[in-house]
Amino acid sequence: PVCRQSPFHFHMDRQSSLETLVDVLVSVLEANDWQETNLVFCHPWDVSGFLSLWAHRSQLFLHTVLDLGYLDEPGATRYLQQHRERFRALSSPVLVLGCDLQRTRLVFRVAEELGPLPQDFHWMLGSPLSAGACGEATRPPLELFIQDTVELVSRAIASAAHVHPDLALLQTTMNCNEKHQAGGESSGLFLSRFLANTSFHGRTGPVRVENTALVRPEQQFRVWSLRRDSRGDPTWVTVGTWRHGKLELEEGAWQSQRQRQSPGEGAVGARARLRVVTLVEHPFVFTREADEDGSCPAGQLCLDPGTNDSAVLDALFEELGAGNGSVPREYRKCCYGYCIDLLEKLAEDMSFDFELYIVGDGKYGAWKNGRWTGLVGDLLSGTAHMAVTSFSINSARSKVIDFTSPFFSTSLGILVRTKDTASPIGAFMWPLHWTMWVGIFVALHMTALFLTLYEWKSPYGMTPHGRNRMKIFSYSSALNLCYAILFGRTVSSKTPKCCTGRFLMNLWAIFCLLVLSSYTANLAAVMVGDKTFEELSGIHDPKLHHPSQGFRFGTVWESSAEEYIKKSFPEMHEYMRRYSVPTTPAGVTMLKTEPPKLNAFIMDKSLLDYEVSIDSDCKLLTVGKPFAIEGYGIGLPQNSPLTSNISEFISRYKSSGFIDLLHDKWYKMVPCGKRVFAVTE
CATH class of the missing domain: 1.10.287 (Helix Hairpins)
Structure with a gap:
């Protein structure tokens, strides 16, 4: 008998479709303003079909096409030698698709024999690649695909049962080839409509049905670029991610063709420009007044407009770039410190420029009155691309923004002031x-x-x-x-x-x-052991949980310390918030006033240790055991492609000793009263 093909052929495709691969390649080329490209095939594909698909889904011009798919290695060598003149005229990227290691070396060797290629020339390699540069993200195992398929069917049947239980739950044999019955639609065709319109987020990612028959899991690709690290060694660096049908290139990670214009075509060496927000916190960020001409011989020029309005900042930075001197002098500051040195190093290694400003409200960021304030708010609103300062990584902030791997580890501590030691007459x-x-x-x-x-x-x-x-x-x-x-x-x-x-x-x-x-x-023993300071064993000390009348302690508003105490010790937070201060220096000042306005000040121990080290009167000291271990990271908008790259560079800086050099330069501790803090200009 002759079997008629099913009108509803339902299946799942785990492989990336050719259309998807073309979309990824075209997205990368268009994002870099390349108008034409060249193709080298090493896989026995249907070249004419690929070119037809390329022409249908892209406006890019294919300058050269070399097909090595059906040739053995000697034949491919002869073919490349015969067409070597084509390489001489190459000025646009070359896509090398489906080549194994030997074929790729063969293509590179022929190109190398022709001498140096143009500076703007790029090689783009498709799968397969080396272990360090795999284009498509690792596929989930087959078991997860099967589970998602079963869940798709169960969800479709459940939806159909709500609409028409008699058809969806019919116990007789059914198939998608049933003819329409007199009473209406057959159960098979009825279920097929729900299968074709069901989508959900499964174990392999978003699952949807294309063209009423094809189950297509979400395809994700990463784009790598071969760079040299700070030691000069070649390394693969993530420059973008393709998902949800859209390419997201990391800002500053890959210069576009427009940014690589020749001197006659535009600006020389133009690079991606990021807007960075910071917060003054010694020794990570210092500020001083700019020179008479508005420049900074040392450190980086930064603006302190006292606002986070994106339009105002755009106008100020535009005027600053024009060099017409219209930016008010009181807005111009020179920023320097631990984090500024780290930012300069990242900008140098990742090839981006930055414009720096100080956060308008002077806060790290917390959820208040239905919105995020401070650094977090600027990142969420798009006012800044990056936040660089002593930015503590905590769970609340990590839910709305991304953090790089920590570049500095610390904890929370308690700062107190020593008492005057004048003894009574008795x-x-x-x-x-x-x-x-x-x-x-x-x-x-x-x-x-x-x-x-x-x-x-x-x-x-x-x-x-x-x-x-x-x-x-x-x-x-x-x-x-x-x-x-x-x-x-x-x-x-x-x-x-x-x-x-x-x-x-x-x-x-x-x-x-x-x-x-x-x-x-x-x-x-009595004179030496006389209690000259508030004795606190740590955050669990009864003096903090059950403060006596007149005992005052606080922290910095909307800081990680306040967030920790608010979450872990609500009653303590309720008492201390009346004594909290806007900045760390303000809290230290309240400890040192006569008479003291605070008995204890809770904040990041790294900041408190620094304040102790520069206290010329030796009146400050940290007490108790450290608690709430945390780290400082660079903040970025959620799902920013820059996160992984910066984290990689921070890890390299730790391995190479650069982070230790920063610590010795800005943060070396010596006994109280003997430290002479000098900024290296």
Whole structure:
């Protein structure tokens, strides 16, 4: 019998379609303003069909087409030698598609024999590529595709059952070839309509049906560029991503043809320009006034307009680029520091320029009144492409923006101020308990009494009845002697003459020696161990959770420290928010005022350690155990293609020691009072 083909052939295609590959290649070429290209085929494709598809989906002109697909290696070598003159005239990119390693080397060798190619020349390689530069993102395993297909069918049946349960859940045999029944549509065709219109986000990504029959998972591609890293070694760098039918090139990662114009065609060496927002936080970002002519001999020129209005910033930077001096002088600042050095290094290695401004509200960013403020708000609104400062990575911010890998690791800490050490007039009594003092003086007077009695009862004593005694040993004489021995002072005193009195006097002297030794040791311990600062064990200290009246502590508004305390200790945050301050220097100032307006200040430990190191009065110190380990990263808009590239470069900087050099330059800690902080101009 003859089987008729099903009018509804339903299947899933895991492979990238030829149309998709053409769209990816054309998107890359058009994004770089290339108007023509050249093709080299190494795979036995239907070249005429490919060229027809190219002409249908692209307006780019194909200058040269070389087909090596049906030739062996010797034949391909001869073919390339015969057409070598075509390489001499190449001035546009060459697409090398479907070539294995040997064929690719063959093409490169023939091109190399012709001498140096034009500076604007580019090679574009399709699959297969090396392990370090794979074009299509790794496909999920087959099991996940099968699960998505089953889920597609189940979702379609569930949707159909809501509309027409009798047709969707019919228990008899059905197929898509059933003819229309008198009562209406057949169950097979009814279900096929729902299958063709079902889409969802599955385990392999977005799943949809094309042309009523083809299940097509989402295709994702990455675009790499072969560059040289900071050590001069070749490395693959991500320059773009193709997904959802759209190419997203990283800003500054790949210069377009318009930006590579010759001197006669436009600006020389024009590069992508990014707008970077920062926040002043020592030692990561410092500012100072610009010179009289508005320039910065050291550091980077940055604007501080006090606004995040994109239109205002566009106008200011446009005037700044025109060089007409119309930007108000008070807006011009010179920014320098740890993060500015890092930004300059990234701009050099990634070939982009940047324009820098200070965030208008002076805040890191938090969700407030239905919107994000500070650095986060500028990134979300598109005002800035990048945020570079001591920008803490936390979960709330990571949900709305992207962060690079951290370039600096830190934690939260507590800063306190040492107290004035002037002791009260009665401080000399601190080493001994009051009962000890009472006991000593009672013993002194009792000893003096017995010395007097012994002396008067003795026939040899200094009394009127003694033998030839011209002096009299009275009770006052005994007190004078006992006090002199106790305080270790030599004074004019009478000593007892009887043996019993002399023995008792020596016992009193030994007792005083022991008491004075103990007193001296305790006095040194008490004076050194005197509490000269607020003793806080850490964030769990009872003084913070149950503050007494008059104990004040705070942090910086809308910082990661406030976010952490608000989330982890709501009651503590409710108490401390009345004492919080807009900036770190403001909190330090409140600690150092007379009298202090804060007893403790909670903030990033890296910032607090720096403030301690430059405190010339040595009044500040950090106490307690560090908590809430975090890192500083560069902030970018969500799904920014720059994120992976910058993270790669930061990892290289860590490996090469560049990050350590920055730390030594800007952040080397030395004992308090001995640090001379000098900015390297």
